[in-house]
Amino acid sequence: MTTVLPAATATAPSAQRSEPMLVAMRDPAADRTAVEWAAARAAALDAPLTVLHAIADPSLMPPGRLYGDEVIGGRVMVGREASRVAHRHPGLRVSTYLHCGDVVEALLGLSTAAPMIVVGADRKDPATGEYKGSVALQVALNSATAVAVVPPSYGYGTVSGQARGGVVVGVDGSDMSHAALMRAAEEAHAAGMALTVVTALGSSPQRMAIGASPMLLDVRTRYPDLLVSWIVDELHTPVEALELYGTGSDLLVIGRHGSGARSAMSLGSVTHTLLLEPPCPTLVLTRRELEPSGNGPTPAEERMTVP
Numbered sequence: 001m002t003t004v005l006p007a008a009t010a011t012a013p014s015a016q017r018s019e020p021m022l023v024a025m026r027d028p029a030a031d032r033t034a035v036e037w038a039a040a041r042a043a044a045l046d047a048p049l050t051v052l053h054a055i056a057d058p059s060l061m062p063p064g065r066l067y068g069d070e071v072i073g074g075r076v077m078v079g080r081e082a083s084r085v086a087h088r089h090p091g092l093r094v095s096t097y098l099h100c101g102d103v104v105e106a107l108l109g110l111s112t113a114a115p116m117i118v119v120g121a122d123r124k125d126p127a128t129g130e131y132k133g134s135v136a137l138q139v140a141l142n143s144a145t146a147v148a149v150v151p152p153s154y155g156y157g158t159v160s161g162q163a164r165g166g167v168v169v170g171v172d173g174s175d176m177s178h179a180a181l182m183r184a185a186e187e188a189h190a191a192g193m194a195l196t197v198v199t200a201l202g203s204s205p206q207r208m209a210i211g212a213s214p215m216l217l218d219v220r221t222r223y224p225d226l227l228v229s230w231i232v233d234e235l236h237t238p239v240e241a242l243e244l245y246g247t248g249s250d251l252l253v254i255g256r257h258g259s260g261a262r263s264a265m266s267l268g269s270v271t272h273t274l275l276l277e278p279p280c281p282t283l284v285l286t287r288r289e290l291e292p293s294g295n296g297p298t299p300a301e302e303r304m305t306v307p
Contacts, residue, residue, distance in 0.1 A: 020048035020095065022110055023118040024103055025081055026135070034120040034150040037281055039085035039092060041148075044191050047115070048093035049085070053078040054103035074098050104138045111144040118148045121278055136275055140256065140284045146183065148251075150281045166194040168280075169253040170242050170270070171215070173199075176255030178215055180285050184253035185219045185226060187283070193250060194227040195219075200241035238270045246279035253283045 023038035025031045035051060042049040055074040058067045075098055082094045099106035107117055122136045140147045169184035171177040181197060188195040219228060233241040246252040254271055274282055 018048075019113060019115045020050045020093075021116045021118065022050050022052055022097075022107065022114040024107055024120070024135070024139075025051055025053050025078060026103060026120070028077060028081060030123060030152060031120040033152050033154050034118055035081060035085060036088075037150045037154065038118040038148075039089050039094070041116075041118075041191075043089040043092045048095065050095045050097050050114075051078055051082045051085070052097040052099060052103075052106060052110070053081075054099040054101060054106050057101045071098070071100070104135055104142075107139050108142050108144075111139075114145050116146050116148055116283070117143055118150060118281075121149050121151045122276070123152065137272070140271070140275055143286055146283055146285050148281050148283045149275050149278050151278045154280060165248065165250055166196060167191075167251045167253065168196045168198060168242070168245050168249045170238060170255075171197055171199050172238065174255065176285065178218075180253050180255045181215055182218060182222070183283070183285055184251075185223050185228075187251055187253065189223045189226050191250070194229070196245060196249070197228065197230040198233060198241050198245050199231070200233045200236055200238040239273050242270070242274060243279045246274075246282070249280045251281050251283055252279065253285070255285050 021038055021042050023035050025035055039049055041047075053074055055070050061067055061070065075096075078096045078098055082096045086092055086094045097106075097110075107119070111117055117139060119136050119139055122134055136147075136149045140149065167184050167188040169177075169180050171181050184197075185195055187193075216228075216230070219226065231241075231245065233244075236244060242252060242254065252274070254274065256268065256271055271284060275284070
């Protein structure tokens with residue numbers, strides 16, 4: 001079942017943001033898609049972008065290698081990548097950050113100030129099928145800010161013969177999914193895109209019956225011109241539904257935990273599965289989105305405010 005909220009049109013991008021988005025470039029070839037997506041997103045939002053690259057700690061260097069050469073090589077590589085995206089997106093403010101040590105530690109250390117961290121999806125070994133590390137999962141679990149995970153083969157596509165695009169969000173009636181909905185609405189509004197809200201089989205009917213109307217009202221109140229479609233999928237599991245509607249979209253927004261979360265110390269099962277092979281750039285929200293704001297602005301509104 002699909003519901004389209006009435007009297008809505010796509011809107012223009014929002015006001016300029018001052019905090020830089022952060023994108024990790026572990027390998028120029030493997031992470032180029034993530035860098036490209038981050039640059040395009042930053043340009044669309046008129047936000048600055050920082051390209052981060054990490055080189056191994058000196059204690060982990062093989063014998064006979066000069067660490068100074070590694071530092072110089074890292075600076076050249078990240079500088080070249082920053083220059084490339086700046087050339088592709090005139091007017092984009094790009095800076096670089098070279099970290100000596102673990103890339104996860106670098107990203108987490110900077111996550112308190114960044115409005116978003118962008119990383120490439122964790123890669124598989126083509127021979128064994130095993131994942132090479134778990135950078136995306138570790139950052140998504142521990143970051144203080146939202147984390148976007150970009151698949152290496154990301155591109156626009158079609159589903160069931162229909163062109164897709166815009167922002168998709170999964171909602172199951174939990175507080176985290178409410179926060180995900182509002183962040184998805186903010187992202188769609190800022191980029192001038194439509195928003196698709198997906199509720200799949202497995203969500204609590206009672207919780208959704210109580211929470212759906214207030215959530216819709218919140219979206220309409222904050223973003224009266226936003227085009228919103230609400231899909232209730234009774235045929236697929238949450239993972240299947242979000243993979244289906246996320247494929248070919250510009251962004252999928254999910255919470256770090258859903259309504260069935262057992263622990264705050266781990267990713268929810270739906271989130272964990274989607275991040276292993278994300279159907280499109282997937283934005284994972286953190287607890288910062290749930291922090292109470294009293295009578296003041298919400299975290300989303302604070303990010304949208306220009307000093």
